[in-house]
Amino acid sequence: MESFLVKLCSLTKTTISIHSFHFLAACAMIFLVLYLLSRRNQVFLVDFTCYNPPNCLRAPISAFIEHIERSNKFSQESIDFQTKIHSRSGIGNESCLPDTLHHLPPSVSLTDSIEEVQTILFPMAEDFLLKNKISPKSIDILVVNCSIFCPTPSISSMIVKRIGLGSNIRSYNLTGMGCSAGLLSVSLAKDLLKIHKNSLALVVSLESLTHNGYPGKVKSMLLTNTLFRSGGTIILLSNRKQDRRRAKYVLQHLVRINMGFDDQSYTCVFQENDEEGHVGVSLSRRTMHIASNALRTNMVRLGPLVLPYSEKIRYLWSVFLQRVCADPKSKQYIPDFKKAFEHFCIHSGGRAVIDAVEDNLSLSEEDVEPSRMALYRFGNTSSSSVWYALCYLEAKGRVKRGDRVWQIAFGSGFKCNSAVWKCVSDVHPTCSLNPWSDRIHLYPVEVPEILDT
Structure with missing residues (x-):
């Protein structure tokens, strides 16, 4: 009897051991499948660069004022208004304008606009x-965005011809998408890379200023003359396994918000004719309010993807107290996004844009320093501005492996786009293609509330 019990216990233990082994093997298999699925559609940012204009194209405040005075296109009231806005814009004396706008009178023909675009893009693309x-023939996808200037053939075709991309290139040219078009182009490239395996995508973002100056007297349209400056960026994205080790970042999330259904949002940044027939882009007084609403909407959709559970619980509890318990003393909790990100790259659309995001997210001066310095040195470079801010962080040596970067871009329509990148390599601050490398030791600088005019 005792022998029988011993054999029974031994058999039971063996059975349990076999079942335990099968259970652990199944768990391991499930985790392996989930791990492979999570890595299968990853989009890597291999490298990027930003246009660094030559010093001869600098447009210091004194030269800007003298230029608009001698152009004989503006009334004294318009000159005084642009002088006031420029002095408070947060833009310093190193920002640049294209060569065509240094002429008197400015050269604003189609040929001049094409020359401006080619001057920015061609040397930058070839050096990059x-x-x-990278062999040009190995590029599978090309996405170009330039909001207002749309020549025929397109800018994407110019690039294909100049650098010799292959005949099977999947080429896209986006226009009219505003300052948030840079991240929108990344979104399009990401979607294409999900479909086309083992591919390289080149994303090009810039804006042409040559023919977009406003010569009239409507103040809301004169703002663009004082804010926009020369800039551009080129980004190399990949889903190839062999690029995993040399990539700088991996794209984790991309959230796009379009508020165009609302009349005020749709018209707050609007290209139109004034009463005298001059074409300009009007910026509404409510733009900052609309941008704040769009940012909050974006945060609501991005928050569940990136925030730690502690922040989610605190937010849900505040909503419960407000809507269910109807507690008049409770306020809706604004999650601390600094617990989700180490770095912030805000669209350098102007001092007011950066201030609004700083207030909405309760950021510190150090958090917004990259965007303020990008605005100060390069001005509003439209869709490429968030990349100048990231270049600043890299040149300062602040981006470390494992850090998460939140890029926030705003654009006409009205749009707010977010991209979340995770650093997956050691980023070297001495990169030769970084436009900050030659003078990063001079920054940050103190930006006064009102600059001398």
């Missing part, structure tokens, strides 16, 4: 591909 040892 050479530095990264």
Whole structure:
């Protein structure tokens, strides 16, 4: 009897051991599948660069004022208004304008606009591909965005012809998408990379200023003359396994918000004719209010993807107290996004844009320093501005492996787009293609509330 019980216990233990092994093997298999699925559609940012204008194109405040005075296109009231706005814009004396706008009178023909675009893009693209040892024929996808200037053939076709991309290139040219178009282009490239496996995508973002100056007297349209400056960026994205080790970042999330259904949002940044027939882009007084609403909407959709559970619980509890318990003393809790990100790259649309995001997110001066310095040195470079801020962080040596970066861009329509990147390599601050490298030791600088005019 005792022998029988011993054999029974031994058999039971063996059975349990077999079942335990099968259970652990099944769990391991499930985790392996989930891990592979999570990595299968990853989009890597291999490298990027931003346009660094030559010093001869600088447009210091004194030269800007003299230029608009001698152009004989503006009334004294319009000159005084632009002088006042420029002095308070947060833009310093190193920002640049294209060569065509340094002429008197400015050269604003179609040929001049094409020359401006080619001057920015061609040398930058050639140097970028050479530095990264990328053959033009290996590029599978090209996405270009330039909001207002749309020539025929397109800018994307110019790039295809100049750098010799292959005949099977999937080329896209986006226009009219505003300052948030840079992240929108990344979104399009990401979606294409999900479909086309083992591919490289080149994303190009810029804005042309040559023919977009406003010569009239409507103040809401004169604002664009004082804010926009030359800039552009090129980004190399990949889903190839061999690019995993050399990539700088991996794209974790991209959230896009379009508030165009609302009349005020739709018209707050609007291109139109004034009473005298001059074409300009009007910026509404409510733009900052609309931008704040769009940012909050974006945060609501992004928050569940990135915030730690502690912040989610505190937010839900505040909503419960407000809506269910109807507690008049309770306020809706604004999650602390600094617990989700180490770095912030805000669209350098102007001092007011950066201030609004700083207030909405309760950021510190150090958090918004990259965007303030990008605005100060380069001005509003439209869709490429968030990349100048990231270049600043890299040149300062602040981006470390494992850090998360939140890029926030605003644009006409009205749109608010967010991109979340995770650093997956050691980023070297001495990169030769970083436009900050030659003078990063001079920054940050103190930006006064009112600059001398």
